[in-house]
Amino acid sequence: MYLFLYLPLVVVVAYSFNQSRLGAEWTGFTLHWYQVLFADAEMMRAAWNSLVIGLVASVSATVFGTLAGLALHKFRLRLLPVLIVTPLAIPDILWGVSLLVFFVLLNLTLGMLSVILAHVAFCISYVAVVIRARLSGMDESLVEAARDLGATAWGSFRFVTLPLMAPGIIAGALLAFTMSIDDFVITFFTAGVGTTTLPLKIYTMIKVTVTPEINAVSTLLMVLTMLLVLAIARLSPQIPSGKP
Amino acid sequence: MSAPTKVILLAMLALFSCAATAADVLRIYNWNNYIAPETLERFETECKCRVSYDTYGSNEELLAKIAAGATGYDLLVPTGNAVESLIKQHALLPLDKRKLPNLGNIGAAYLDRFFDPGNVYSVPYAYTVTLIGYNEQKLHQLGIPTNTWAAIFEPRYLRKLKGRVTVLDDPRELMAAALLYLGYSVNDPNETHWREAAGVIMRAKKYWAAFNNTSYIRLIAAGDIWLAQGYSNDFFQAGLEARKAGKNFTIGSVIPEQGAVLSLDSMVIPRHAPRPDLAYRFVNFMLAGSNSAELTNLIGSGNPNVAALPYIKPAIAATAAIFPDRQTLARLEQLRDLTRRQRQLLNRLWTEIKLY
Amino acid sequence: MRRLLVWPPQAYLIAFFLVPTLIMVASSFAWPGEEGGLSSFWVRDAQGIHFDLTFDNYRDIFTSRLFLVLFARSLGYAGLTTASCLLAAYPLALVIARSAGKYRNLLLLMVIVPFWTNFLIRIYALMIILGPQAALARILNALLDWVGLTPVSLLFSPFAVLVGMVYIYLPFMVLPLYANLEKHDPDLLDAARDLGAGSWQRFWRITFPLSLPGVMAGSALVFIPALGAFAVPDILGGTRGIMIGNVIKMQFLEARDWPFGSALSIMLTLLALVVTGLAAWLARRKVGAGV
Numbered sequence: 001m002y003l004f005l006y007l008p009l010v011v012v013v014a015y016s017f018n019q020s021r022l023g024a025e026w027t028g029f030t031l032h033w034y035q036v037l038f039a040d041a042e043m044m045r046a047a048w049n050s051l052v053i054g055l056v057a058s059v060s061a062t063v064f065g066t067l068a069g070l071a072l073h074k075f076r077l078r079l080l081p082v083l084i085v086t087p088l089a090i091p092d093i094l095w096g097v098s099l100l101v102f103f104v105l106l107n108l109t110l111g112m113l114s115v116i117l118a119h120v121a122f123c124i125s126y127v128a129v130v131i132r133a134r135l136s137g138m139d140e141s142l143v144e145a146a147r148d149l150g151a152t153a154w155g156s157f158r159f160v161t162l163p164l165m166a167p168g169i170i171a172g173a174l175l176a177f178t179m180s181i182d183d184f185v186i187t188f189f190t191a192g193v194g195t196t197t198l199p200l201k202i203y204t205m206i207k208v209t210v211t212p213e214i215n216a217v218s219t220l221l222m223v224l225t226m227l228l229v230l231a232i233a234r235l236s237p238q239i240p241s242g243k244p
Numbered sequence: 245m246s247a248p249t250k251v252i253l254l255a256m257l258a259l260f261s262c263a264a265t266a267a268d269v270l271r272i273y274n275w276n277n278y279i280a281p282e283t284l285e286r287f288e289t290e291c292k293c294r295v296s297y298d299t300y301g302s303n304e305e306l307l308a309k310i311a312a313g314a315t316g317y318d319l320l321v322p323t324g325n326a327v328e329s330l331i332k333q334h335a336l337l338p339l340d341k342r343k344l345p346n347l348g349n350i351g352a353a354y355l356d357r358f359f360d361p362g363n364v365y366s367v368p369y370a371y372t373v374t375l376i377g378y379n380e381q382k383l384h385q386l387g388i389p390t391n392t393w394a395a396i397f398e399p400r401y402l403r404k405l406k407g408r409v410t411v412l413d414d415p416r417e418l419m420a421a422a423l424l425y426l427g428y429s430v431n432d433p434n435e436t437h438w439r440e441a442a443g444v445i446m447r448a449k450k451y452w453a454a455f456n457n458t459s460y461i462r463l464i465a466a467g468d469i470w471l472a473q474g475y476s477n478d479f480f481q482a483g484l485e486a487r488k489a490g491k492n493f494t495i496g497s498v499i500p501e502q503g504a505v506l507s508l509d510s511m512v513i514p515r516h517a518p519r520p521d522l523a524y525r526f527v528n529f530m531l532a533g534s535n536s537a538e539l540t541n542l543i544g545s546g547n548p549n550v551a552a553l554p555y556i557k558p559a560i561a562a563t564a565a566i567f568p569d570r571q572t573l574a575r576l577e578q579l580r581d582l583t584r585r586q587r588q589l590l591n592r593l594w595t596e597i598k599l600y
Numbered sequence: 601m602r603r604l605l606v607w608p609p610q611a612y613l614i615a616f617f618l619v620p621t622l623i624m625v626a627s628s629f630a631w632p633g634e635e636g637g638l639s640s641f642w643v644r645d646a647q648g649i650h651f652d653l654t655f656d657n658y659r660d661i662f663t664s665r666l667f668l669v670l671f672a673r674s675l676g677y678a679g680l681t682t683a684s685c686l687l688a689a690y691p692l693a694l695v696i697a698r699s700a701g702k703y704r705n706l707l708l709l710m711v712i713v714p715f716w717t718n719f720l721i722r723i724y725a726l727m728i729i730l731g732p733q734a735a736l737a738r739i740l741n742a743l744l745d746w747v748g749l750t751p752v753s754l755l756f757s758p759f760a761v762l763v764g765m766v767y768i769y770l771p772f773m774v775l776p777l778y779a780n781l782e783k784h785d786p787d788l789l790d791a792a793r794d795l796g797a798g799s800w801q802r803f804w805r806i807t808f809p810l811s812l813p814g815v816m817a818g819s820a821l822v823f824i825p826a827l828g829a830f831a832v833p834d835i836l837g838g839t840r841g842i843m844i845g846n847v848i849k850m851q852f853l854e855a856r857d858w859p860f861g862s863a864l865s866i867m868l869t870l871l872a873l874v875v876t877g878l879a880a881w882l883a884r885r886k887v888g889a890g891v
Contacts, residue, residue, distance in 0.1 A: 019488075021485060022462045040281070083609075133813045171775040175712075195298075196297075196299065205277065304854050311637035333635045591850060
């Protein structure tokens with residue numbers, strides 16, 4: 001399974017060192033595309049924008065989504081379930097266009113803020129669905145026991161419910177980040193002057209050939225995230241898990 | 245507050261503030277990679293301003309974004325038919341020609357076109373021709389003529405090329421090619437002729453490998469496909485690539501005898517541009533031959549600027565598919581913007597074409 | 601408590617989802633503007649202001665066989681994608697959930713990291729892997745040749761679309777499954793083993809039923825977006841790859857007919873909600889109220 005996941009990435013990395021401009025054929029090893037990349041301020045800025053938007057949006061969406069997931073688990077609601085599920089189904093392009101029309105009506109200047117607002121909106125549902133799947137069938141007696149032992153509402157939430165949810169929160173946040181960093185359609189419509197993200201850069205390369213510079217920036221990001229992941233895994237104390 | 249949160253907040257602050265404080269910024273909204281980096285840098289030094297360069301991938305994306313009300317850009321570079329639509333929407337600023345002394349550099353063949361009579365709103369930037377690119381050895385070996393759209397549409401040729409042909413994934417471009425093949429104009433308004441063209445496409449479709457806008461360049465340079473409908477600058481790139489990879493074939497491209505589509509991209513200034521003054525300076529700057537030539541040298545695009553010719557690499561200037569002679573030029577047509585009714589019909593035909 | 605949980609996400613989604621999309625829902629009853637965009641919902645004349653609306657967009661959808669075929673095809677692909685993702689993701693999620701604590705988060709991250717590389721870049725890489733010059737196609741065609749069949753093209757085929765879709769949507773199945781499987785109590789399985797249940801029986805009788813909420817969540821997160829997919833079929837589908845998502849995108853771009861695009865979008869959304877609602881109801885009925 002990991003092979004299926006990583007095989008295309010091996011190709012991406014390999015072609016970032018390929019001399020061929022079109023990537024049609026292996027023509028020899030080069031570091032040329034990394035030089036091009038480091039000289040390309042626009043591309044670096046786009047990668048940076050993507051990271052900032054991804055981080056801010058996924059953290060905010062995780063907060064909103066966790067609340068929503070808890071609410072869906074605890075109460076019988078009418079409106080919220082509809083508001084959580086429908087965004088998954090609505091075509092991106094409709095949502096992107098309508099957000100743009102909406103922001104223009106509000107007279108909001110398009111930029112980082114409008115993109116982040118939009119990203120949080122489409123990430124909430126994914127987090128909420130994962131959290132709900134985590135909580136469903138969860139043993140409520142633990143919370144009751146804590147309350148019986150004199151824990152406050154906040155205390156039982158902080159020390160019982162939250163640790164129980166932790167793997168769900170992590171999984172949800174990862175999904176949200178994945179959605180945000182890869183979105184093109186909604187970002188295209190809500191982006192303003194200077195808010196070009198990496199996907200915008202890449203998708204608009206249609207008229208002009210996609211060069212291996214893109215592979216280089218992808219490889220760099222991949223290495224960066226891998227290092228980050230390894231560092232977190234090594235340094236942080238065990239991330240709380242649901243199991244005792 | 246933890247350290248990482250602080251870093252993120254500071255970074256965000258820095259981002260927002262630098263976007264807000266830079267006083268002299270020209271905001272260009274253009275195709276990706278559609279300007280040489282050195283040209284951009286030189287302009288920034290010359291006008292002592294910063295350029296923000298955002299990109300779109302198609303005219304339709306640009307039009308949708310403008311129609312929804314997006315503003316804030318100082319300069320757009322749409323293709324002729326999109327310029328026509330923007331003019332109809334009263335979205336553009338009429339140009340003050342006194343601020344564009346270099347306008348005389350543009351060749352007469354590219355001025356005063358139907359989409360903007362008298363060039364009230366637009367100044368030509370670069371062009372490309374939609375034509376046929378092919379693997380010269382393979383097509384010669386199979387005995388298939390290459391100077392006609394028949395190579396793409398006639399089953400008797402396609403039978404020998406099954407699965408080795410791609411066409412553009414663009415309803416306007418493909419229909420235009422089919423109309424030309426049938427002997428009509430690319431802007432023929434007759435619905436019966438459109439249906440006839442759709443029929444030609446349906447009949448040929450089963451022999452094609454794909455509708456493709458992006459990867460045919462790579463596929464043809466690798467030898468995976470032998471014949472493609474595509475853009476002149478892309479085939480130029482594919483040819484260079486195949487030679488560099490030491491392939492035992494060469495890639496040719498030709499403007500078919502029935503004619504072809506010329507897509508002329510023009511610089512326009514939106515009516516509500518925040519800094520038209522900088523936009524004017526940029527337009528005039530790009531009209532200088534040496535600046536304009538850099539784009540052609542970078543991607544092999546066609547150049548409407550006569551003063552640019554001396555600066556263009558000889559290999560590009562000698563390519564007939566990029567710089568056609570006068571007779572060939574007369575056979576090229578630009579696409580007109582469609583009416584609402586025509587768009588609906590084309591959309592319906594295209595859905596049918598791609599469904600079965 | 602209740603208000604604190606419900607209102608922040610609810611208010612946010614009302615502001616940035618419900619209100620904007622309702623503008624477009626309303627527009628699905630309007631006429632398209634001559635140059636695209638939205639035309640006015642009402643006209644003002646001597647008699648005052650009156651609404652200028654139409655049901656034409658919906659009538660067009662229901663009277664044309666074209667769109668029914670498209671919806672059916674999208675349903676088929678989305679269903680196949682969901683099933684394949686489930687088959688591929690379940691063992692993976694189970695392995696991760698059951699691995700020792702210190703490896704668990706690492707393995708989980710290893711699943712998600714590939715998806716932080718841009719979608720288009722991954723699809724292009726997949727194109728190279730499926731391409732006629734790559735090992736995969738060569739081996740397959742050598743085999744086919746050996747058996748006496750004609751060689752096939754892997755790229756630009758329904759098979760390529762399916763592989764692409766599974767590759768893109770896999771994490772949306774793995775993560776909810778993992779979040780659910782991770783909380784299962786190993787004692788239950790031990791008890792079953794002590795009672796003489798085989799490993800297969802333990803899976804079907806205990807693990808799988810308990811994981812159904814995860815399966816449902818993952819299936820929803822794959823099926824619903826896959827129903828509206830357009831980029832994968834566009835790039836990998838060859839000449840017959842069109843789905844309803846492509847046609848919707850076309851209305852907003854090439855056709856500049858936003859009202860019709862909105863009407864199609866609403867039908868697609870309703871279809872997705874009805875199918876998932878039905879599936880959830882069936883699952884609940886089969887397993888009983890416990891899940």
